[in-house]
Amino acid sequence: MSTTYAEATETGTGVPPVMQAVICHGPENYTLEEVATPVPAEDELLMKVEAVGVCASDLKCYHGAAKFWGDENRPAWAQKEVTPGHEFVGTIVSGGEAGLARHGLKLGDRIACEQIVPCGECRYCQRGQYWMCGPHDMFGFRNYNGAMAEYLVVPPNARTHKVSKDLAPQHAAFAEPLSCSLHAVERADIQFNDVVVVAGCGPIGLGMIAGAKAKSPLTVVALDMSDDKLALARKCGADVVINVGREDAVQLVKDMTDGYGADVYIEGTGHPSAVAQGLNLLRKLGTYVEYSVFGSDVSVDWSIISDDKELDVRGAHLGPHCWPAAIKMIESGILPMDEICTNQFPLDRFQDALDLVGDTAGASVKVSILPGSAR
Structure with missing residues (x-):
């Protein structure tokens, strides 16, 4: 049977009948509202949210990017009347016995959830490609x-x-973007003698750098336009950093590889210019991994991929099978998490959090919302 509110209160995890939640009513129309606190069914659990990271995809959704709101060619990912936020951690405060048993959890456990809720029935789920x-x-x-x-x-x-439970909430919630980064690294199939270039030193790019370094390639090169973020990239494992606003990344990479180019390029900026940049700085038979979510279409010369270089171009989506490694990496203390998780806001300042993520000239890296913090 489900744990009741009264029973939860007796264990010190009292759940109020109403809560605050951000509700999406459409592009650039998010509001903080008082709603009924959901009651979990027998096979569900109720989490008290400790932290939720604000992702660049959240911002693109907020502004109404076609991929999220849909057009005649693309299905809509975002729905109205849904509460946003997919990078999160929290404590289980209520739930049915079936739900607890299904996940191997107990009341009071702190968990993170993968962003996708797979159906378990489609062709991909049946093949293990959830x-x-x-x-x-x-x-x-x-x-x-x-x-x-x-x-x-x-x-x-x-x-x-x-x-x-020893991790700061905002650090624990970073498991979601880090798992995504590690999946992109897995897709790159990095070898010991590779020169690996990571474009972008935001939250995803920094995770890619850390993951690539863990594969022990010859050299990890980080690209960005911010000297501060490039300095942080060095702390995450970059051997070489290049400010693409001042330096010619394509030429510098070719100079360090006897004119051939990099073996692997992992794109984590979401900026169209980074795509052509990667195609140009890769060697023949190199590997290009695309992770970013773009707000608009990207055009490139596909003959570079085919006739010129015969590149191996791979996509990467979400962070499958990488969550245990991501959590272990955060718990190990090897990442400068205080410098990565730069800004935290209470729930009633969700708009400030979204705006800060959109401030590309700002010094923030990972922005988070802590629903339980003081208003």
Whole structure:
């Protein structure tokens, strides 16, 4: 049977009947509202949200990028009346016995959830490729409320991972973007003698740098336009940093590789110019990995991919099978998490958090919302 509010209160985890949550009513129309706190079904769990990271995809969704709101060629990922937020961590405060048993959890456990809630029935799920699930329901975007709220329901098909209670909430929530970074690195199939170039030193790019360094290639090169972020990239494992605003990255990479070019290029900026940059600085038979979500179409000379270089071009989506490694990396203390997680806001300042993520000239790296912090 489900744990009741009264029983939860007796264990010191009292759940109020109403809560605050951000509700999406359409592009650039998000409001903080008082809503009923959800009651978990027998096979569900109720999480008290501790932290939710604000992703660049959250911002693109907020501004109404076609990929999220849909057009005649693309399905909509974002739905109205859904609470956003897919990078989160929290504590289980209520739930049915079936839900607890399904996830191997108990009340009081701290967990993070993967952003996708796979159906378990489509061709991809049946083949174990759950991250490409056909219906593609996701926390904060499609059919499941996200974590820009005080409480969140964890459905039976959610993929949950325990996280140390010793981590700061904003650090623990970084497991989601870091898992995505590590998946992109896995897709790159990095070898010991490779020169690996990572474009972008934002949250995703920094994770890519750390993951690439863990593969022990010959050289990890970081590209960005911010000297501060490039300095942070060195702390995450970059051997060489290049400010693309002042330096010719293509020429410098070719200079360090006897004119051939890099073996691997991983794109994590979401800027169209970074695509052509990567194609040009790769060697023949090199590997290009695209992770970013673009707000508009990108045009490149495809003959570079085919006739000129015969490149191996790979996409990367979400962070499948990389969550345990991401959580372990954060818990190990090898990443400068205080410098990565730069800004935290209370829930009633969600708009400030979104605006800061959109301030490309600012000094923020990872922006988070802590629903339980003082208003």
